[in-house]
Amino acid sequence: xxIINDTVSFTRMDQGTQEEYQFLERKFxxxxxxxxxxxxxxxxxxxxxxxxxxxxxxxxxxxxATRAYRDGADEDTIVMTLLHDxxxxxxxxxxxxxxxxxxxxxxxxxxxxxxxxxxxxxGYYYYHHIxxxxxxxxxxxxxxxxxxxxxxxxxxxxxxxxxxxxxxPLEFFEPMVRKLFSRSKFKYGD
Numbered sequence: 001x002x003i004i005n006d007t008v009s010f011t012r013m014d015q016g017t018q019e020e021y022q023f024l025e026r027k028f029x030x031x032x033x034x035x036x037x038x039x040x041x042x043x044x045x046x047x048x049x050x051x052x053x054x055x056x057x058x059x060x061x062x063x064x065a066t067r068a069y070r071d072g073a074d075e076d077t078i079v080m081t082l083l084h085d086x087x088x089x090x091x092x093x094x095x096x097x098x099x100x101x102x103x104x105x106x107x108x109x110x111x112x113x114x115x116x117x118x119x120x121x122x123g124y125y126y127y128h129h130i131x132x133x134x135x136x137x138x139x140x141x142x143x144x145x146x147x148x149x150x151x152x153x154x155x156x157x158x159x160x161x162x163x164x165x166x167x168x169p170l171e172f173f174e175p176m177v178r179k180l181f182s183r184s185k186f187k188y189g190d
Contacts, residue, residue: 008020036180039083039086039181042089043083046086057085057088060160061083061085063162064082064156068081071156075176076106078176079180080115083177084099086098086099086102095119099115113143113145113149117137118149121149124136124137
């Protein structure tokens with residue numbers, strides 16, 4: 001099997017050679033290098049429509065990250081906070097899972113857990129107004145990260161809809177995002 005016209009020759013993965021898979025690895029490398037730009041592009045898609053709030057989801061994301069930064073959070077937590085809602089426009093019913101899928105190889109398991117469950121913890125502040133159980137988060141009361149998730153929502157997420165808050169610009173956070181996505185690209189697991 002050979003590489004012809006910048007394409008592998010196989011039509012089934014089990015037919016590929018070491019040479020071809022090394023070739024493909026090189027072809028995929030730019031995808032990893034451009035990942036930060038792609039994620040920042042998803043964040044930018046949150047600009048505009050305020051969907052009824054006083055600020056749009058982009059400003060909410062920046063404001064949440066600003067609060068985390070000012071409270072002394074570590075960079076991983078700041079970036080996770082900045083990107084926690086990047087799935088809102090692509091997957092409004094399960095935006096948490098989309099953000100987890102993107103960030104899984106790059107952030108800690110603790111931050112992944114908070115990210116995965118933040119909608120339920122955020123629901124404490126409004127679920128009772130729309131006929132849902134505001135205490136759904138209590139199913140995780142015995143989890144070691146329960147209080148951290150409560151605090152994350154209380155201090156950084158649910159309070160970040162204020163048009164008068166002195167929010168830091170994306171340019172402040174961009175180096176943190178780029179640093180995070182420059183890490184190892186493979187972290188397989190559940």
